[in-house]
Amino acid sequence: MLLLMVFLVIQAPGVPMRCGTGVFAALRPVAGVALPAVKSPADPPEPGDSQPFWLQNMGVMPPVQVQKSVTCRGIGDHCYVMVEDSAWDAGQVDSADVARIIERFDRTSPRDSTRGVWDHNTSVLGQPPDAIDDDSLVYLVYYDIGTYHGNSFDGFWQYFDEYYDTTSMRRWGYHSNEVECVYLDCYPENPSTDYRVAIAAHEFGHMIHWNYDQAESLWVNEGCCELAMWLFGSPDPISSFPSSPDNDLTKWEGDWADYIKTYLFFLYLYEQYGGRVGTALVQNIIASPAKSIAGIDEGFAETGLPERFEEVFDGWVLANRIDDTAFLGGRYGYYGEDVPYFAVAGFHTTYPVTRSGSLARWAGEYVLFQRGSALELGFDGADDGDFHVFVVGLDTVNHRLLLDTMALDSVQHGTHSVPGFDTAWQSVFLVPANHDPAGTRSYQYEAQVAGIAEDPGNAPRGTPAATVVRGVLRVGSPLTADGRPPELLDALGRRVTDLVPGENDVSGLAPGVYFITGEGPRVQGSEGSRVEKVVIQH
Numbered sequence: 001m002l003l004l005m006v007f008l009v010i011q012a013p014g015v016p017m018r019c020g021t022g023v024f025a026a027l028r029p030v031a032g033v034a035l036p037a038v039k040s041p042a043d044p045p046e047p048g049d050s051q052p053f054w055l056q057n058m059g060v061m062p063p064v065q066v067q068k069s070v071t072c073r074g075i076g077d078h079c080y081v082m083v084e085d086s087a088w089d090a091g092q093v094d095s096a097d098v099a100r101i102i103e104r105f106d107r108t109s110p111r112d113s114t115r116g117v118w119d120h121n122t123s124v125l126g127q128p129p130d131a132i133d134d135d136s137l138v139y140l141v142y143y144d145i146g147t148y149h150g151n152s153f154d155g156f157w158q159y160f161d162e163y164y165d166t167t168s169m170r171r172w173g174y175h176s177n178e179v180e181c182v183y184l185d186c187y188p189e190n191p192s193t194d195y196r197v198a199i200a201a202h203e204f205g206h207m208i209h210w211n212y213d214q215a216e217s218l219w220v221n222e223g224c225c226e227l228a229m230w231l232f233g234s235p236d237p238i239s240s241f242p243s244s245p246d247n248d249l250t251k252w253e254g255d256w257a258d259y260i261k262t263y264l265f266f267l268y269l270y271e272q273y274g275g276r277v278g279t280a281l282v283q284n285i286i287a288s289p290a291k292s293i294a295g296i297d298e299g300f301a302e303t304g305l306p307e308r309f310e311e312v313f314d315g316w317v318l319a320n321r322i323d324d325t326a327f328l329g330g331r332y333g334y335y336g337e338d339v340p341y342f343a344v345a346g347f348h349t350t351y352p353v354t355r356s357g358s359l360a361r362w363a364g365e366y367v368l369f370q371r372g373s374a375l376e377l378g379f380d381g382a383d384d385g386d387f388h389v390f391v392v393g394l395d396t397v398n399h400r401l402l403l404d405t406m407a408l409d410s411v412q413h414g415t416h417s418v419p420g421f422d423t424a425w426q427s428v429f430l431v432p433a434n435h436d437p438a439g440t441r442s443y444q445y446e447a448q449v450a451g452i453a454e455d456p457g458n459a460p461r462g463t464p465a466a467t468v469v470r471g472v473l474r475v476g477s478p479l480t481a482d483g484r485p486p487e488l489l490d491a492l493g494r495r496v497t498d499l500v501p502g503e504n505d506v507s508g509l510a511p512g513v514y515f516i517t518g519e520g521p522r523v524q525g526s527e528g529s530r531v532e533k534v535v536i537q538h
Helices: 002-009 021-025 085-089 095-106 117-124 165-172 194-212 218-232 256-273 281-287 292-303 309-322
Strands: 050-057 064-075 079-084 138-143 181-185 346-348 353-359 367-369 373-381 387-395 400-406 413-418 427-434 441-450 467-470 472-475 487-490 495-498 502-505 512-517 531-537
Touching (some): 064 085, 064 095, 064 138, 095 117, 256 281, 256 292, 256 309, 309 400, 309 427, 367 441
Parallel strands (some): 138 181
Antiparallel strands (some): 367 427, 373 413, 373 441, 472 502, 512 531
């Protein structure tokens, strides 16, 4: 029980924990436990039949099982609807609710009038287990699950039920009901609304995932189950994550943002590479015995697709900001979801500007620049990091998109020019994505433009207006006052090269803002100064 308590302690107080499956996943062994060699066929219930069920009281932690009477209130093509007797007597579930639950589970959904939860889940995620009861129907068990310190549980699935009761008690200290079933809350929300049936799809997804991989990483498992809600047509509302996108995709803590980030990632996979384009990618990821990123890579390989996680991750980070399928073959947007505006980590309209930040692994964020012209961007990540950096320009007048990759050197430094800034591209985003599996990494960025009055306090002391050079930089004085040759620095103050008197070939340098240090050099006729600023253009 200690591991389960640790899982609960790390939950943020007051944050709703909608899916309770992760509570029991904390007790899961790293390797799967062998299933029963012989099935134990159960007598299928008929409407009106009652039987004792072990139900989890989630109002205490660790959860405590209590045995209560549940009664079969309806049978569909793929499900039994079982309701705990006191919940039925209290009117928390009635006959109309049961009929609608069966209709939505078996036959129809908000997304498709000819397909219910069963068809959506089994066609995209895979088949459920039939490990123990020799009965293809799934038990949907409704009762008042309870809340813990303000945290509500809408439903859960527990793997104990796939084993004999004696095995479950011996290994995990919980009873097994020895049938395939999911547990769903019926109070205070109406259990037959589309959103509550979508939760049934979510929990059913956990059952399917377990059938293929009993020890999958929670972020992958939950992301696939969030996708099941979208497939049904009533997904979780998108909030929290867009306001704080600096959030490791592969780290699962059970916060609401974790549900949303994994939902959006697996929806992106499904729409760009999976079922929307006719492949079994999601099912192949689920079926892979590898975990986390390795399982996603194996899923792509099994599907015959050349992409791998890192490339897809970058596309997803960009899609969250661009979200327009009219551009670049639709790669950077969502077809079936209206994604809200993602918050920016910085917003700049006056220049020059230099800022520092940090970014969690497997996360991306967005820095917005507006106003000015001839935008010059510099990026400097932690030397031992692994950043991918992109520049996105949006033309909101003519509905055009600019997407460039900023080349970084071996110490994570790069520069990039954006011609037409503020005319062709009214908004430009710098988009870093952290690929370093070691964790959070720091970075610094700088922006310079022409056409905006600069704050002298932000520029190096003694800096005059910039001189524009193309191909050749002419320097007058041979040495600085202390006898050293003058140096050319980039926009972040990093040494690029020593300069010699006369002509210096700079055609091989990236366009952007540079500085010449020293007391003597004269640049193309300008007066000598302590620091000279030049803009190299091609």
